[in-house]
Amino acid sequence: MSIPDLSDGVIWYVVFLYSTICHEAAHAWAAYRLGDRTAYDGGQVSLDPVPHVRREPFGMVVVPILSYLMGGWMLGWASAPYNVAWAERYPKRAAWMAMAGPAANLVLVLGAGLLIRLGMAAGTLAPGLPWGDSMHLVVGAGGPFWEFLALVLSVVFSLNLLLLTFNLLPVPPLDGSNLPLLFLPHAAAAKYREFMSGGSLHLLGLFVAFKLFGFVYPAIRWAAFEVLYMG
Secondary structure, eight states, rough: OOHHHHHHHHHHHHHHHHHHHHHHHHHHHHHHHTTTTHHHTTTSSSSSSHHHHHHHHHHIIIIHHHHHHHSOOOOOOOOOOOHHHHHHHEEEEEHHHEEEEEEHHHHHHHHHHHHHHHHHTTTTTTOOSTTTTTTTTTEEESSSSHHHHHHHHHHHHHHHHHHHHTTTSSSSGGGEEEEGGGGGHHHHHHHHHHTTTOOOHHHHHHHHHHHHHHHHHHHHHHHHHHHHHHO
């Protein structure tokens, strides 16, 4: 890899690491507030990367770096533990816990988008390649610092939009599969959770998710860039 590619990769990894940590810390914090201390006691209610990386070293270190070196995108995973008995007893609470992770990614998308809009309004950032090459949604228009900031904001916006979209797909084991729990009566919610918890269903769900993602994400990405670049 060239030096610019390597420096871009470092930025990608740092953004991936902390975006994923925010996602899992949000799960852990929501569970703690709703009565499950499992992740809190494991140190996951924290932006410190150590407890998160210790729990999923392969998904948070090895796979992200290899996927970037091989394909230019950063893929990986993390997890926060929770008490299964608590989730079965309080399915709606478990659903809110699940939604907290994507909500954290949404906050990061909105925050990056707001800063990008402010930068463009001030003239220190300018739109990048048409409809946003994922690495250069905006470019710096005021020197090296703004070029660096433009790249960071571009990656934060793009990566968290991807994480938000993927995790909200309504198939197990993704967070979006928990959305029906917010609306089902308790007995039906318990049966739904039992059905969705099967390991073989998770494998099928991931296969479906990757197929479905390819259809829905381009439209969501286009709509997000329309809003980002409007005016």
